Amino acid sequence: MAPSRCKLTSRTQATLDGFFNQPNSSSTRISKKSPAAKSKYQSKSKSAVPTGSDRVLTDVLLAIKPVHLANIASRQKNHEYRKYRLRDAVTRLWLYETGDGGKGRASITHIAVIPASVRHTPGSVPTEPFGIGNTDFNAGLKESKYGYPVLELYELFRPVTLAEMKSQWGMGGAPMGWRYVKTDLWEDRWGDDQERAVKVNWVF
Template sequence: MCLLKRGIRWCGRSSAIWKEFGTVVLLSLFIVAIGFQQSAVCALKCLLNEQKGSLLGKRRLTSQPTLVASSSTSSKKSKKKSTLDRAYSDAILTIKPEFAKLIAKREKNHEYRKYELRETVQRIWLYETAPTSAITHVMTTTRPKQPGEVNDPSGFGNDDFDKGLKDSKFGYPVLGLYKLDPPIRSGDMKTRFDISPPQGYLYAPKKLVEAIPLDSMEKLY
């Protein structure tokens, strides 16, 4: 009986010891898990910072050539614009060939436009669109008229302009007309005078006006 009682007491003590040991083990594992989690978070933060730094470095490297290219392009454009002097007494306008023929026949005595040119314009160089694709005539003119001010039914389109039936709001009178012989083709405009066929109008470069004066052209009227 004594041995049995002692065995029971020893078993009770050992179970208590195992419970305490298990608690200690669980606490240790919990502490280790927390430490591992914190170290993992720190490692993840370091990795993210490294990736951000590498991305910023790549962006800086890729953006620098673009800035250099854009600045060089803009400087080239500004240099090109500054070297081309304009004669604001002369403008180059696009015109359809059929209307240029009417002006040459004196059947059209006003050239109508939606826009107003500078007050200094005295001559208009007529660039005929395809299939001609060339500057063929130069007309002398003065300040434009507005709807209701032409009062000349003999000219093509004058009545419609006076009645406000046209989209155009400015009518440039044809005071005189000169013919270029030979005409200035679109290719020659670029190679000789550094200009392209206008999209609407442009002011003539001085070297064009100086190279081909009116007295070198055939005066039609």
């Protein structure tokens, strides 16, 4: 992926037109050019992030196949679908790209930003813009029960390998289902706004 500058503040509705014309979300737009523009989905600083003991309650880790991650990165897929409902206030998905028989990197490679409270159920995903999987989900043809709009995507400059997950961050192995991100890992690979530019690359 070609390097690009890292954007340090979240963009929400301006990223995906039409996604949030729903009763449970805001339709307010923000300027892409204004450095002072804020939104309720803006990444929070380290001191303001809610934690539970050694966990960051706004960030969860889950596994994704390389093909689905590639479709998100190319913006052909604009929702991530899961069988489970993540609690409100979860705003970031740390994506562990599976090895998939050598096709993937077996590492945490990206962080996706999602709305704090929008959890779509079948039939409620907007038809525009088009996104891979949206029609099937709306028709109830997927096993997944909840859809999470992907507002932004960041790529880690230093992916967290499976070996590092086990040796340094105390994980037993690749994620099954979902889990909260540990505070020390969050600080090391995301951190506060002042540190973030050297940790992640803004994809969109």
